[in-house]
Structure formats: structure tokens, C-alpha cells
Amino acid sequence: MTEVKNTPKRTVFFISESTGITAETLGMSLLSQFPQIDFTYIQRPFVDSVEKVNKLVGEINQIAQSENFRPLVFATMPEEKVNHLLQLANCHYYEVFDSFLDKIGNDLKATPVFESGLSHGLVNEKVYDSRIDALNFTLKHDDAMVLKTIGEADVIIVGLSRSGKTPTSLYLALKFGIRAANYPITEDDFERNELPAVLLESRDKIFATKIKAKRLHQIREKRMPNSQYAALETCKDEIKKVQDLYTKYHLNPMDVTSQSIEELAAQIVRKLHKTGNLKKTLHSWERKK
């Protein structure tokens, strides 16, 4: 293989008969292994008719010609009629289903149904409703708004103000149907030198977070420029005090400075499974039998 010079631009299509989430997640993940290339991404979900496919083939062919390079196409098109037409386009074609389904079918000794929209559609109202319930719970218990019922949470994320508790909580609720409360540790807690009793009753549900002073300062400055609250010294002071509280309660905090919401959520889910505190995560795409 020869290395590409001068970071060329390459166009990538994510095409699906349904939402395109699978094609895009896989394609993005694979292409992240080629940081030396400058990709342009084009999403085309709900391509479910011969007419739409033909239009799309024209679009792909035009780009292939104008860029003098065949676009990459990641597609999840289980229905053969549309799939077949799309493959005729002037592109590098990666059919996500084709590549695996035969082998999986053989391994399972079962025949796939070849239907589209099975993985991210509204498959079951009960599963869906649990997810919405989790989201409502999470919104209600964001930022310690309600403490009385915090014991009903699956997870309680604690940490300093503006250290990313809310996005992680919402992601846990939306993605996994997890009831995620969060509690900002503030001056009051430092003064009392303890966490509220209602939190300690759910000690095993607490996930502590830590953050680097410079990053916290940067985030708070955006929120309240030139304030005492955002000052680097304040951040450093709070970080020291919160660590003292964590030590007191033997809490081992996750570092949110260098981790994405997805990474934090994956860690929490892993720990919940390990401790047995979560019997079951509801995946948005899970089909109830």
C-alpha cells in the first residue's frame, strides 16, 4: 500500500432504508483509523424506494466524476431489490449486512429475515415507555432539583458544578433507560464536611467525578466570565475539598477531563453490571420477545 500524500478529500455516503445509525456508526468508526484523510460525510437515511435509489445513484456518480475518485458508500440495505440497484453506482461499496449475515446465519443455523428498520425503529411500546420514564426521572432529578426521591435512581452522579454530570445523566437515560440522578457538591457540603444523608442511604449508587482545574476553569469562564465562581483559584480550592470528601467516603472518582460522555456512560454501565445493581439495560434498539 502506498501512503496518500497532500491529504486528499474523500466523500463518504451513509445510506440506509431506515435511520442509517448502524451504517454511520460503523463507517465513522472504521474511518477514524484513517486520520490522514479529510472526509466529507453525506447521510442519506430512509432510502426505501427504487425511485430514491436511482436518484442517489445519479448523485454518487456525479461526485465520482467531479472528484475523480469513487465515493465510499456504507450501506445497510437488507432488501435485495434496492441493495442491488445501489451497488451499480460508481463507488466503493461496503454492504454492512451482506458482510456478516451469511456467516452469522450459518453459525446460528438460522435464516435472517432480511427486513429493514428492525434495529432503530419503535419496536415495543413498553421498552420505549421505560426509556421515556427514565428520561423524565433524570430531568426531574437533575442538579439536585429533587432530593426526596433520589433513592429511586439507578445511578447518582456527584461532582463539582459544571463538571459534566447532566450530559452523562441524560445520555444514560436516553440510551440505556437508566434512571440517572445527579448532585452538585457545593460549598454547603464542604462546610458540613459531609454529603446529604439521603445520598448516603444510596451509597452504592454513587458515581463520583473529578476534573482538572484548568478545564473546569475554562468551562466556568464560558458560563460566567471573570467571576469568582470561575476563577482558577476557586476551581483548585473546590477540587481539593471535593477530593477530601471522596477520600472520607472511599469514593473513587472517574476523571471527566479526558473522557467523552460515551466513555463515562460505558464505564458506569460496566460497573452497574459488575455490582449487580442493574439487572438489565434497555437498549433503544432492543426487541422484546
Added chain:
Amino acid sequence: MTEVKNTPKRTVFFISESTGITAETLGMSLLSQFPQIDFTYIQRPFVDSVEKVNKLVGEINQIAQSENFRPLVFATMPEEKVNHLLQLANCHYYEVFDSFLDKIGNDLKATPVFESGLSHGLVNEKVYDSRIDALNFTLKHDDAMVLKTIGEADVIIVGLSRSGKTPTSLYLALKFGIRAANYPITEDDFERNELPAVLLESRDKIFATKIKAKRLHQIREKRMPNSQYAALETCKDEIKKVQDLYTKYHLNPMDVTSQSIEELAAQIVRKLHKTGNLKKTLHSWERKK
């Protein structure tokens, strides 16, 4: 291929050196094509050491023996050392990266870097911050809490109370960094027979939703049992009135009754791209060059 009888139970592992999101999304999507089989899913993210892999291989082998069927393993392990060890387990092994990377490398005439954690990690603070900004905007403009600045939204979702506007808005913000406001259409709007002027100023950003009466009734009953608000007659009445408003403003509503959050979001993103109202969606996993 012979069909499996008596819906046997099959165990599936999603294994990754990082979050496991790619392995799980792809695996779940593929397995949705086998609704006749009862799968048990086991997530094992952050498997990044020889020690962890060896422990996991023991676990897989034990299940293979006790269930008398080799578990399915979907793995994204770009680093060869760990990948190699895992493949020795007694399982049906699907390596997501292996299957595609060689072909993609050839097509692009480029060499992949074979690093883990590139796709769902914290890759760029700027991209990450935009996503958090979008989330903060969305939380602030949820349920018409703030109308004054609603014009700064990328998207304004309108519809009846409890018709799924909030989850879709939050999903758009978290997943795509889209600033999504939402506005519940209520009795006030029906009486005035118009939408607020501040909404109409952003007419091209409005996404209207509709829902079936029975489903709306069911959701509201859970929220406020036996109330006037939740009564089927009330729901029917509001649905008729909201449709009149949509007709007046030539709004073509999306039906939320039979669609998942992911499907609604994908539709909105598609329309935003079509109308040119969204220059760029920020994907959580997108790497800024």
C-alpha cells in the same frame, strides 16, 4: 440452512478496547435480523490488557461449555496483541475492524493506524463543547421555558403536551450538537387560533408533530390518571384543533405515534440538510482536523 426449533438461547458478547459502542450497534443491528432467537447480551468495554483478555477468554469458554453452544463475539480490537488472544476463545468470532479495514485501506490507498478508542473518545474539546452548548440551549428552551431566544435554535419542535418533543430535542442535542427548542401547543394557542409571533419569525425551523389519540391518552393517563387532561375526549379534541393550526400554517407534521426517537431525529436531520438550514452536524465521534 436448517431452521432452529424451540427458540434456543444464545449468548452474545460485545467486546472492545474502548466503549464498545461500534461493536454493540453493529451486532445488535445484525442480530435484529434473527427475531426467532432469544439472545442474551453481555457488554465488555475497555478490555485493553492481556490480563483482561485472558480472564474474558475463560468466561467465554465456560459459557460455551455450559450452554453447549459457542457464544457469538462481536469485537472491535484494532490492536493485534489483544485481538489475537481473544480469537483463541471457543466462540464464533466477528472482528468488525478486520472485516473492512483491509478493503478500505486498499480502496483509499492508505494505511490504517490500528489504534483503539478513536471513534467514541474525547477527540476534540471544541467539538465537545459545541455539543454541550447545544444541550444547555436545549434544556433552557425545553417546553417553551424561554421564548425570547428561541430564534437562535436550529430546530423548533412543536406539538401537543406529552407527544415526545423533549426526548427528541435532547437526542438531537446530545447526538448531533443541534440546538433544539420545543414548544407545546396548548389551549391558549387554540383560543388565539395562532402560534406566537416569535415562533412564526422562525417559520422555517418549525417541525410539527402529530400523535394518535389513543396513544396520547395512554401517555397522559400514566402522568395524571383519571384527569380531564388525560381523557380520550380531550386528546381527540386537541388533536383536531392542532391539525387545524397546522393546516393554517401549511405545516406537515411527522407522526410520532409509530416512530422512535432515532427515526424522528434522523428525519429532522435529513430535512435540515435538504433545506440547507444546518450547515454541519457535529457528530460525537467526529474528529476535527
